[in-house]
Every structure is written in C-alpha cells, then in structure tokens.
Amino acid sequence: GAVVSxxxxxxxxxxxxxxxxxxxxxxxxxxxMFWYRQFPKQSLMLMATSNEGSKATYEQGVEKDKFLINHAxxxxxxxxxxxxxxxxxxxxxxxxxxxxxGNQPQHFGxxxxxxxx
Amino acid sequence: xxxxxxxxxxxxxxxxxxxxxNCDYTNSMFDYFLWYKKYPAEGPTFLISxxxxxxxxxxxxxxxxxxKSAKHLxxxxxxxxxxxxxxxxxxxxxxxLTGGGNKLTFGTGTQLKVEL
Numbered sequence: 091g092a093v094v095s096x097x098x099x100x101x102x103x104x105x106x107x108x109x110x111x112x113x114x115x116x117x118x119x120x121x122x123m124f125w126y127r128q129f130p131k132q133s134l135m136l137m138a139t140s141n142e143g144s145k146a147t148y149e150q151g152v153e154k155d156k157f158l159i160n161h162a163x164x165x166x167x168x169x170x171x172x173x174x175x176x177x178x179x180x181x182x183x184x185x186x187x188x189x190x191x192g193n194q195p196q197h198f199g200x201x202x203x204x205x206x207x
Numbered sequence: 208x209x210x211x212x213x214x215x216x217x218x219x220x221x222x223x224x225x226x227x228x229n230c231d232y233t234n235s236m237f238d239y240f241l242w243y244k245k246y247p248a249e250g251p252t253f254l255i256s257x258x259x260x261x262x263x264x265x266x267x268x269x270x271x272x273x274x275k276s277a278k279h280l281x282x283x284x285x286x287x288x289x290x291x292x293x294x295x296x297x298x299x300x301x302x303x304l305t306g307g308g309n310k311l312t313f314g315t316g317t318q319l320k321v322e323l
Contacts (some may be wrong), residue, residue, distance in 0.1 A: 124311070133314060133315045134251070134296070134311075136312075137309055179268045195253040196253070196311060198251045203248065
C-alpha cells in the first residue's frame with residue numbers, strides 16, 4: 091500500500107532554533123502534499139498545501155515566513171519551522187496523495203512531535 | 208466554524224458487537240468522505256471512503272453510510288475487535304471542480320474502546 095515516511099519522529103530543541111521536517115512518499119509520486127498540525131485532544135488542522143515545483147498554499151492564519159515549505163521533487167516535501175518558540179510545540183503530520191489524482195485518499199506519515207524548550 | 212463534527216468524543220463497545228461512529232457536516236460542497244483510524248503518536252491510517260454519488264461502501268468489517276440530505280455519515284464496524292480500539296476521524300473534501308482543491312477537513316475524532 092501507499093507509504094509515507096516522515097522524519098524525524100521526535101525533536102526537542104531550544105527556543106530560537108529552526109527545525110526541518112521531511113515527508114517522503116516511498117512507493118508513489120505525489121504532486122501535492124499536505125502539512126497538518128494537531129494539538130492535544132484536537133483535530134488535525136491543515137496548515138498548508140505543498141505543490142511540487144511551485145509555491146505552497148497556506149491556510150488562513152498560518153505564517154508562511156514562519157513555516158517554510160519546499161516541495162522539490164515528486165516524492166519529497168519539507169517543512170521548516172523557523173526560529174521556533176514554545177508555542178510552536180505540537181504534533182506535525184504530513185500527507186500525500188498519489189499523482190493519479192481524482193478521489194484518492196491522502197496517506198499520512200507518522201508525525202513529528204516537536205517540543206521547544 | 209467546525210464544518211465536520213463528531214459529537215461523540217468516546218464510544219465503548221463489547222467485542223463482537225457492532226460499533227457505530229457518527230459524523231455530521233455542514234458544507235454542501237463536500238463530495239468525498241473518508242474515515243481514518245489513529246493510534247497515539249502515529250499518523251492517521253486510511254480505512255474507507257465514499258463518494259457523494261453513493262450511499263454505501265463496504266470493505267470487510269467496515270461499512271460507511273452516507274445520507275446527503277441529512278449531511279450525515281456513519282462508520283459501522285462489525286464485529287468489533289479489541290484491535291479496533293483507537294481514535295477514528297471523519298474527514299471530508301470538495302473536489303477541484305467545485306473549488307475545494309481536495310483539501311481534507313477533519314472532525315474532532317471519536318475514541319473507540321472495544322472491551323473484552
């Protein structure tokens with residue numbers, strides 16, 4: 091089945107550090123990948139849509155300069171949390187949809203737990 | 208504005224019985240609906256989906272029912288097994304043709320516990 095790998099799974103770092111999270115589709119190609127954030131006991135909130143070869147589309151209220159997205163190939167998207175602060179601590183999850191398009195489900199990575207001290 | 212709602216935060220069912228998880232939505236542009244299962248510290252795993260042109264889709268122990276007039280869908284798991292214990296998320300999307308871009312909007316999840 092479709093596999094999405096997300097790395098790292100857990101990051102603890104000091105305030106002011108920038109953190110890069112990678113999302114890879116291992117057995118399919120994805121022109122579109124999605125980045126979500128989940129707070130404890132809440133739903134997954136879409137942050138941005140990552141488009142291969144073009145700029146990401148950010149949801150309302152998400153700072154594009156804070157959360158940098160790069161989708162350089164059909165199998166890799168990265169999210170960089172720049173100058174992270176404690177309020178950025180959260181569970182970040184990526185998903186990817188097969189290039190086949192249409193009504194195909196998004197497949198999710200296992201998430202990255204980010205803790206900013 | 209919560210466009211996808213799962214009003215039951217938790218559900219407890221005995222092993223072998225049917226589990227019924229419910230989901231309501233408000234956006235009439237949604238035309239594709241999915242159920243995901245999630246364990247702690249893991250990403251959601253796709254379970255089953257349904258297009259708005261259908262009212263039922265079945266895959267093994269899992270069946271999803273869609274009632275468009277009521278803007279309601281449900282996931283039936285039968286028979287329920289202890290390994291089904293997890294958080295279940297309902298999600299909905301609107302196709303590119305309707306301006307939705309296939310982005311998923313998630314409900315808040317229902318914690319299912321299947322007891323022996």
